[in-house]
Amino acid sequence: MLGRLKSIFSKVKKTVDKETKKPKEIKDKKKPSILTKLNIIKNLEKTKLKKILDELEEGLLTNNVAYSVTEELKKTIKESKPKELKKTLEKKLKEILSADSIDIYKGEKPIKIMFIGVNGVGKTTTLAKLASHLQKKKKKVVIAAGDTFRAAAIEQIQAHADKLKINLIKHSYGSDAAAVAFDAIEHAKAKKLDYVLIDTAGRSHANEDLMRELEKVKRVSKPDFTILVVDSLTGNDAVDQAKLFGEKIGIDGVILTKADADERGGAIISVAHETGKPILFLGTGQEYKDLKEFNADDIIKQIL
Ligand SMILES: Nc1nc2c(ncn2[C@@H]2O[C@H](COP(=O)(O)OP(=O)(O)OP(=O)(O)O)[C@@H](O)[C@H]2O)c(=O)[nH]1
Ligand SMILES: [Mg+2]
Incomplete structure (x- = not known):
């Protein structure tokens, strides 16, 4: 890579x-x-x-x-x-x-993590990978099917939830994503769960209406961590996305996906530099295990 x-x-x-x-x-x-x-x-x-x-x-x-x-x-x-x-x-x-690091393992229960980003970057897959990662740490997780927009999005995340044996809170297509997130949080509070992972529909940062909707999900669910998912293969586009989502919604960290297919590698350095936000994980494949905790020293060793 x-x-x-x-x-x-x-x-x-x-x-x-x-x-x-x-x-x-x-x-x-x-x-x-x-x-x-x-x-x-x-x-x-x-x-x-x-x-x-x-x-x-x-x-x-x-x-x-x-x-x-x-x-x-x-x-x-x-x-x-x-x-x-x-x-x-x-x-x-x-x-x-090494931007100021954040600790997604610390916080008052339930810890709420919202995944945002443009279409197809790997949000849903990454959410499922993180759910599996947290389960391995013996954490109890619920997922909010916050993508009520894209065809088959609910079925896609349901399939992950079934495989991982995790509860999924969902409404029907076209319903308010903020309400789904709210219900999932209530569920987590009632069941004393550790984490609520909130999926959202992919969107362009240039689409004002969809960005406003995302702001609403954030306002209602008050996530502890808003994580931007970007596709490392998109190069400088990933940097633009990081900057604009950062400005409009506010992000706490970034996950770079498809690092397994990225021969260039520059996106890691660029996204970190341009956002000043920590890269939390790298997505390195399509399976649940393919989520690597980001380590700056490891990356530097591979570069120099
Ligand atoms: N090789 C590789 N493929 C990945 C990785 N992460 C996600 N993918 C693939 O990327 C495709 C899109 O993933 P999704 O998780 O559906 O992306 P999304 O951002 O939720 O897409 P929308 O909901 O449509 O906006 C799928 O085929 C995933 O398997 C990764 O780290 N490596
Ligand atoms: Mg998705």
């Missing part, structure tokens, strides 16, 4: 190493090379530095790393000492990937 980014950064490191080494003949004569005096990459010969940074930029942009992040990484590299390049990049990536 992050192989391409790794090869881009390792090429930069190799080139910097090569270009900042003392030429052999000078070393042998123990004469100081001009490069020994230079301690930051910025002082490399202009044309060489430009080549390194141009290649880096192209590599990152074509692999879904957003422009602003690419610029920041270029600056980091320029300001770094050649020998400390890896350490400096590690620090920068860590800063980008």
Whole structure:
């Protein structure tokens, strides 16, 4: 998944190493090379530095790393000492990937989690995966079938609920999603359950009516966590979605799906950087087990 980014950064490191080494003949004569005096990459010969940074930029942009992040990484590299390049990049990536974390395992019962996002990104599947994950932690869960809009959405989530042996609170198609969420919360309170997971219909952030409906679900259900689900394959679109859903509805964290099919890997860095919100999990397949808790250090190890 992050192989391409790794090869881009390792090429930069190799080139910097090569270009900042003392030429052999000078070393042998123990004469100081001009490069020994230079301690930051910025002082490399202009044309060489430009080549390194141009290649880096192209590599990152074509692999879904957003422009602003690419610029920041270029600056980091320029300001770094050649020998400390890896350490400096590690620090920068860590800063980008480690937004203020949230703890979805803490809170007053029932903990309410609402899933939002555009059509087809994997909201319902991710909700079911998280339900299964919570069950493994011995938590009692109820699901709210808050997508009352898309054909077969209720049957789809019913099938998950049946498989997982979890109660599903549902109304009929066309009914108010906020009312479904409200009922599920009442059910959880009455049964002293640990979690209410609220599904919602997919929608474009540009559709004002549907966004207002989502605001209503949020207002009524007062979720502890509003999680935006984005598809990592959509690249910069995922970043736009994260920003706009963040502005209009407010989000507490992001789950990136389809990481198993994403060869570029840049969406992880871009979404984290542009939203400043934590990535909580990565979706890595279609089965319940394919939900990996996000770990910045693991990701950095795979990149550098
Ligand atoms: N490979 C892969 N497929 C995934 C992942 N997550 C979801 N999918 C697939 O993506 C498709 C859409 O998933 P849904 O969960 O229905 O998406 P949704 O956001 O609820 O869709 P709407 O309700 O129509 O807006 C399904 O075929 C899922 O199996 C993932 O992490 N990896
Ligand atoms: Mg759905």
